Amino acid sequence: xxxxxxxxxxxxxxxxxxxxxxxxxxxxxxxxxxxxxxxxxxxxxxxxxxxxxxxxxxxxxxxxxxxxxxxxxxxxxxxxxxxxxxxxxxxxxxxxxxxxxxxxxxxxxxxxxxxxxxxxxxxxxxxxxxxxxxxxxxxxxxxxxxxxxxxxxxxxxxxxxxxxxxxxxxxxxxxxxxxxxxxxxxxxxxxxxxxxxxxxxxxxxxxxxxxxxxxxxxxxxxxxxxxxxxxxxxxxxxxxxxxxxxxxxxxxxxxxxxxxxxxxxxxxxxxxxxxxxxxxxxxxxxxxxxxxxxxxxxxxxxxxxxxxxxxxxxxxxxxxxxxxxxxxxxxxxxxxxxxxxxxxxxxxxxxxxxxxxxxxxxxxxxxxxxxxxxxxxxxxxxxxxxxxxx
Amino acid sequence: xxxxxxxxxxxxxxxxxxxxxxxxxxxxxxxxxxxxxxxxxxxxxxxxxxxxxxxxxxxxxxxxxxxxxxxxxxxxxxxxxxxxxxxxxxxxxxxxxxxxxxxxxxxxxxxxxxxxxxxxxxxxxxxxxxxxxxxxxxxxxxxxxxxxxxxxxxxxxxxxxxxxxxxxxxxxxxxxxxxxxxxxxxxxxxxxxxxxxxxxxxxxxxxxxxxxxxxxxxxxxxxxxxxxxxxxxxxxxxxxxxxxxxxxxxxxxxxxxxxxxxxxxxxxxxxxxxxxxxxxxxxxxxxxxxxxxxxxxxxxxxxxxxxxxxxxxxxxxxxxxxxxxxxxxxxxxxxxxxxxxxxxxxxxxxxxxxxxxxxxxxxxxxxxxxxxxxxxxxxxxxxxxxxxxxxxxxxxxxxxxxxxxxxxxxxxxxxxxxxxxxxxxxx
Numbered sequence: 001x002x003x004x005x006x007x008x009x010x011x012x013x014x015x016x017x018x019x020x021x022x023x024x025x026x027x028x029x030x031x032x033x034x035x036x037x038x039x040x041x042x043x044x045x046x047x048x049x050x051x052x053x054x055x056x057x058x059x060x061x062x063x064x065x066x067x068x069x070x071x072x073x074x075x076x077x078x079x080x081x082x083x084x085x086x087x088x089x090x091x092x093x094x095x096x097x098x099x100x101x102x103x104x105x106x107x108x109x110x111x112x113x114x115x116x117x118x119x120x121x122x123x124x125x126x127x128x129x130x131x132x133x134x135x136x137x138x139x140x141x142x143x144x145x146x147x148x149x150x151x152x153x154x155x156x157x158x159x160x161x162x163x164x165x166x167x168x169x170x171x172x173x174x175x176x177x178x179x180x181x182x183x184x185x186x187x188x189x190x191x192x193x194x195x196x197x198x199x200x201x202x203x204x205x206x207x208x209x210x211x212x213x214x215x216x217x218x219x220x221x222x223x224x225x226x227x228x229x230x231x232x233x234x235x236x237x238x239x240x241x242x243x244x245x246x247x248x249x250x251x252x253x254x255x256x257x258x259x260x261x262x263x264x265x266x267x268x269x270x271x272x273x274x275x276x277x278x279x280x281x282x283x284x285x286x287x288x289x290x291x292x293x294x295x296x297x298x299x300x301x302x303x304x305x306x307x308x309x310x311x312x313x314x315x316x317x318x319x320x321x322x323x324x325x326x327x328x329x330x331x332x333x334x335x336x337x338x339x340x341x342x343x344x345x346x347x348x349x350x351x352x353x354x355x356x357x358x359x360x361x362x363x364x365x366x367x368x369x370x371x372x373x374x375x376x377x378x379x380x381x382x383x384x385x386x387x388x389x390x
Numbered sequence: 391x392x393x394x395x396x397x398x399x400x401x402x403x404x405x406x407x408x409x410x411x412x413x414x415x416x417x418x419x420x421x422x423x424x425x426x427x428x429x430x431x432x433x434x435x436x437x438x439x440x441x442x443x444x445x446x447x448x449x450x451x452x453x454x455x456x457x458x459x460x461x462x463x464x465x466x467x468x469x470x471x472x473x474x475x476x477x478x479x480x481x482x483x484x485x486x487x488x489x490x491x492x493x494x495x496x497x498x499x500x501x502x503x504x505x506x507x508x509x510x511x512x513x514x515x516x517x518x519x520x521x522x523x524x525x526x527x528x529x530x531x532x533x534x535x536x537x538x539x540x541x542x543x544x545x546x547x548x549x550x551x552x553x554x555x556x557x558x559x560x561x562x563x564x565x566x567x568x569x570x571x572x573x574x575x576x577x578x579x580x581x582x583x584x585x586x587x588x589x590x591x592x593x594x595x596x597x598x599x600x601x602x603x604x605x606x607x608x609x610x611x612x613x614x615x616x617x618x619x620x621x622x623x624x625x626x627x628x629x630x631x632x633x634x635x636x637x638x639x640x641x642x643x644x645x646x647x648x649x650x651x652x653x654x655x656x657x658x659x660x661x662x663x664x665x666x667x668x669x670x671x672x673x674x675x676x677x678x679x680x681x682x683x684x685x686x687x688x689x690x691x692x693x694x695x696x697x698x699x700x701x702x703x704x705x706x707x708x709x710x711x712x713x714x715x716x717x718x719x720x721x722x723x724x725x726x727x728x729x730x731x732x733x734x735x736x737x738x739x740x741x742x743x744x745x746x747x748x749x750x751x752x753x754x755x756x757x758x759x760x761x762x763x764x765x766x767x768x769x770x771x772x773x774x775x776x777x778x779x780x781x782x783x784x785x786x787x788x789x790x791x792x793x794x795x796x797x798x799x800x801x802x803x804x805x806x807x808x809x810x811x812x813x814x815x816x817x
Contacts, residue, residue: 131628156633175764182756190749227698227761227769231705231776234757238709238750242716245746272723279715283660284708287653291704294645302701 019270019319020263020326026319030209037212053101055215058222060168063122064101065134065159067093068115069141082116089118092144096137098123115156134159172226176207179230183237187244194332195244198325199237202316206236206309209316213308220301228305235284236313240321242273247325260333262326270318281314396797403674403794410681428688434493435696435771438643441493442633446626448486456486459624464488470618488626511550511617512575513560517587521573524563527617530556534617536610539602546610547602548617557597565593574601576617646700653704654680657711665718666810671794672714672787679710679779679786686778698772706779709754713787716750717743725806726814732803735811736795744788751784 019026045054052062059066071085090100098120122130138155145154180200188196207229214225246269254260285307292303414429436443448460464483471479471492479492511527511534525531532553539545552560571587573580581603588601605613657676661669683703687693721739724730730738758780761773802808 131631134631158632160630171764175760175769178764179757179760182760183753186753186756187749223769224698227765227772228701230757230761230765230769231702231772234754234776235705235709237753237757238712241750241753242746245749249742273719276712276715276719279660279664280708280712283657283711283715284705286656287649287704287707288701290649290653291646291701294649295642299642299645299697299701302698306701306705 018263018267020266020323023323023327026323029315029319030205033209033212033216037215040216048101050101056218056220058220058225059119059158059160059165060222061165063160063165064120065122065130065137065157066117066119067134067138067141068117068156069145070115070154070156086116088144089116089141092140093118093120093137096133096140098133098137130159168223168226172223175226175230176233179233183233187241191244191248194328195248195325198321198328199240199244201324202240202321203233203237205316205320206232206312209312210305210309213312214305217304217308219304222301224302225305228302228309231306232309232313236309236316239277239280239313239317242276243269243317243322244325246272247322260329262329266322266326270322274318277314277317281310285310393800396800399793400797403678403790407674407677407681410685414681414684429684432684432688433694434643435694435699436491436493436632437634437697438695439493440634441491442631443489443491444628444632445630446488446490447629448483448488449625449627450486451625456624460486460488463624463626470615474615487629512578514573514575515567515570517573517580524572525552525556525560530559531617532556534614536607536614537600539604540600541602542604545602545604546607547600547605548610548614550599550601550617552597552599554597557595560597560599561593561595564590565595568592576613581613642697642700646704650700650704650707654707657707661711661714664810667798667808668714668718668721668795668810671791671798672711672718674794675714675786675790676707676710678790679782680707682782682786683779686782687775690774690778693774693778694771695775696771698769699775702772702775703779706776706783709751709780710783710787713747713751713783714791716746717787717791719743721809722811725811732806732809732811733799736799740788740792747784747788751780754780 041051041054043054044056045051048054069089086103090103093100100118100120103116103118124130124133134157138157141155180203183203184196184200187199210229210232211221214221219225243266247265250265250269250272251260251262254265288303288306288310292300292307295303413427415427417424417426417430419425448456448463450456460483464481467488467490468479468481471481471490476492478494479490481491482489511525511531512523513525514521514523516522530552531550533551535549535551537547537549539547568590571589573587575581581601601613654676658673661672661676663669665672683706687695687703693699717739720743721736724738724742725732725735728735728738755777758773758777762770762777765773806812
């Protein structure tokens, strides 16, 4: 059982490892990723002079036209031949007053089907004008290569006007908002408010980091990316829920206790569910990764964001969701205590005297303290309460 | 469950899997008809079958009943495409947009000639700007077609059929204006072939007319189709168009198949490795999941497999395994931390893992449904597949695996090694 030995090795290491109280450390990873993304965008955007270029926004969102010209074998035989063809076509397209912003070649498994794709932004806001311009350009290209133009699908075109692209963005944002709200309601209903908020914060983290990593990997941001994002939101929340489900179960015996170490409960929940997280991420990853390896460029546009998202979801369910949950639980408990204290202001003075280190602004507000950093609370199977094992 | 019953269930399950997989692929004749494997009848989206798609904005011209006229145009368009041989074409209308999808097109240009550049047809009594319009294409003409030029059979002409209003106006006008000239404007421009006008020889009462001008077949075809599309009751603006080569889609499907088969094999081996007999149960359930998913995709009318849809299936496989992993980990935990025998551990594992599996899957379902409803065509294709696969995976993981587990346990429920279970620190 290679797998099991390997994992149990990790498991034993992790059992002594605290995750929930090192939130600042874990949050550094997404922050660094975002910073790198910003740098990449500003470098690429700076050199090409447009921010959409920097973000690599696809024509779905920007509005524009993609023309794929099937050159087949001949243009891939030598570099000179290739660049000559690219230059001829680019010049021809640009003679119509548009600017070619992107050229990509894709070699098909059948060389005869290899294409070069040219992308240019629409220069007009009027959809009819765009359509006319595009058909003119295509006709001109066919005239340029009269022999090849006879082949079936010599030119494949994809054109999206202003109206279509704004609509796509509207729909994507709408889908995102509605699903966020409904998922939040469901989690609050099945768990509690703290878990709901933590899950949604994790979801936003996933979306932002997925976006950042996709930009860093220079994969196009288009409608496939939107589909991938929403898939990952729906999928990654599974991971979070598995951990929260364990916390929900672990916390049951302690309901009503005055001092609950949410951190050790979180750590225990993470440890208990780690095998599942690794196995599931692996089995999901394997098929998607194979598809990305075997599939062509258009499949990769969709699978690469999903692969990124799977890793992000794995990371966030352990290092983001659970620490947020444990920290927020203290805040929530503090608020509950405050409310109680308002009604019956006796109990919490004594608590303030027992153990108090004031280390961050959240702590000041709440009467119930976090356990001290140097005292460890160990959850054992035999005891149903936490013992201070100083 | 006793052994006999288990053997019956296990053989039944294997027969179902084998039959379902055979029926997915084979072809054979039944009487007059040919049965085609259901996996092959799954409808493919444009990106896989190749073809063209176009979205037109319906211009709001301020006149009444835009909705009704747009729907009328959808019918005209559909009929037009079918009459030209594109029987698989789909034309739909929503939100002031008309979407046209035509699969398996070899020559996309032809289609765009047909629908992409609708031309208005007008017949006027003069060639200048002050001429009066007599016939307007979208109000008075019902059809335009290519026919042989009767005066010179080596050329072609375009025939026009008027609707009842059109034929009446045309009959009255031609009766009153014999020997005068008519001018034909297509797309606002005077037809070159008849720039000097057509002389009316006699009253034309039959409800049809010919435009002859020594056209070649291609010219006549182009003119006829552009007049025909000019009969649309609304004005259309092309806002989105796509041409997808069929070879791209064919490649994509083959690649997805290879990736899927290899991936599934790896998952099968992995599950047996990690969970032994539990893993075998999960693998059989996964096989059922796959044949069921294929069958549902083929049978449900609103499923159209697209590129993202393939990814949805692959993701669904991952999720189907996930439900099993969650429960198996629970069973292992249960066995490790209590003194329970294997059977009770399995029962308890299912009971305790259920909440997590259901909660996780419902959030995914919420996402899928929202995508289905709100998303654009390509995205909702993916969402439907995801939605179906989650429902099936919940069924296979919670019901099928459990039945299979009980069968295995009826053969041997005393050897924990068989299920890769270990005793640990007992509570």
